[in-house]
Amino acid sequence: MRTLYRQLSLVLLALFLAPVQTRAQTPEKENVNPVARNAQSIQAGNALYLSRQTLCSNCHGADARGGEAPDLYTSRTVLRGTDQRLFEIIKRGVPGSGMPPQPTLSDEQVWQLAAYLQSLGRPGRQAPVAGDPRRGARFFDETGCRRCHMIQGSGGFLGPDLSDVAARLTTEELRHAIVNPAADVRDGFRPVTAVTLAGERVTGLLKNESIFSFEILRADGTYFTGSRSSVREFAPAEATLMPQDYQRRLPPSDLQDLLAFLDSQRSEGRAADSWLVKAH
Numbered sequence: 001m002r003t004l005y006r007q008l009s010l011v012l013l014a015l016f017l018a019p020v021q022t023r024a025q026t027p028e029k030e031n032v033n034p035v036a037r038n039a040q041s042i043q044a045g046n047a048l049y050l051s052r053q054t055l056c057s058n059c060h061g062a063d064a065r066g067g068e069a070p071d072l073y074t075s076r077t078v079l080r081g082t083d084q085r086l087f088e089i090i091k092r093g094v095p096g097s098g099m100p101p102q103p104t105l106s107d108e109q110v111w112q113l114a115a116y117l118q119s120l121g122r123p124g125r126q127a128p129v130a131g132d133p134r135r136g137a138r139f140f141d142e143t144g145c146r147r148c149h150m151i152q153g154s155g156g157f158l159g160p161d162l163s164d165v166a167a168r169l170t171t172e173e174l175r176h177a178i179v180n181p182a183a184d185v186r187d188g189f190r191p192v193t194a195v196t197l198a199g200e201r202v203t204g205l206l207k208n209e210s211i212f213s214f215e216i217l218r219a220d221g222t223y224f225t226g227s228r229s230s231v232r233e234f235a236p237a238e239a240t241l242m243p244q245d246y247q248r249r250l251p252p253s254d255l256q257d258l259l260a261f262l263d264s265q266r267s268e269g270r271a272a273d274s275w276l277v278k279a280h
């Protein structure tokens, strides 16, 4: 099924690539939370979180700031993991720990919970970032950010889609991600070089790793699927594909405008706060 989907999407990719370069679609689609990140989903997720059906709040606290279970505001899984990983953890729990699976929830409900968790401490709780978003938008193109990052459906796929990045990261985390990108590389964006038993070297981003197999997304958008046993070694690779010299290259005011631009993308998020079910 997945292979079929992938073949189909590669055909579509080929079709799109030819006439309009900007449609280079993200091969990440299947791992992305399918529910809209709007006030309704977040509210639904919040209600589920507080419900007797899930008991999430019993362990993680009504405000999700942690109790006997981890704080979900600062959870790395919530902040930096893929949508798919968050989904798996909520749905299947963490075997061998106190985190139970949720067999009675529909997939849609699990995704709503994920949307709620990802909204925590982010949208609507922060004043708009200072700076000129329109200048920032220009820098985003001129500096080459868009070659690797998609925003609202246009751009490259080597880096994460930044359409709603300001709804996931605080301004400080955003700044840090730009000037010090190697410090905390998001899952699914780690560069690797695999050397197969046949001596073939495959370089790209490590996606969908499991115990037995893994996938590498190459720079040309194609996937290499390998089994662990077919790989001789993983050669050392750079920490990240993102350029690491923006601190030096971007004057502070340009960086500020870029932040204002990225922040201006979180359109729906700002309204979300007032919709949250109050946890009392």
Ligand code: HEC
Binding pocket: 049, 054, 055, 056, 057, 058, 059, 060, 068, 069, 070, 072, 075, 076, 077, 078, 086, 089, 090, 094, 097, 098, 099, 100, 102, 113, 117
């Ligand atoms: C019985 C207590 C309990 C309940 C109920 C519970 N959790 Fe957990 N949860 C835990 C514990 C304990 C961990 C830490 C697991 C570990 O050691 O990795 C955890 C981990 C997590 C994590 C990963 C945090 C991280 O950074 O590793 C997420 C996300 C999470 N829970 C969300 C939820 C959601 C959403 C619900 C409700 C659907 C829920 N939990 C219900 C106890 C619980």
Ligand code: HEC
Binding pocket: 140, 143, 144, 145, 146, 147, 148, 149, 158, 159, 160, 162, 165, 174, 177, 178, 181, 182, 184, 185, 186, 189, 190, 240, 241, 242, 243, 246, 258
């Ligand atoms: C050559 C490709 C490339 C270019 C050019 C590039 N990035 Fe990145 N960027 C990446 C990759 C890959 C990651 C994920 C790995 C990491 O965090 O280092 C990333 C991560 C990020 C993140 C963190 C995203 C998240 O979800 O955690 C932000 C923010 C970001 N880039 C902004 C920018 C901005 C702004 C520019 C232009 C000034 C830029 N990037 C230029 C490849 C690139």
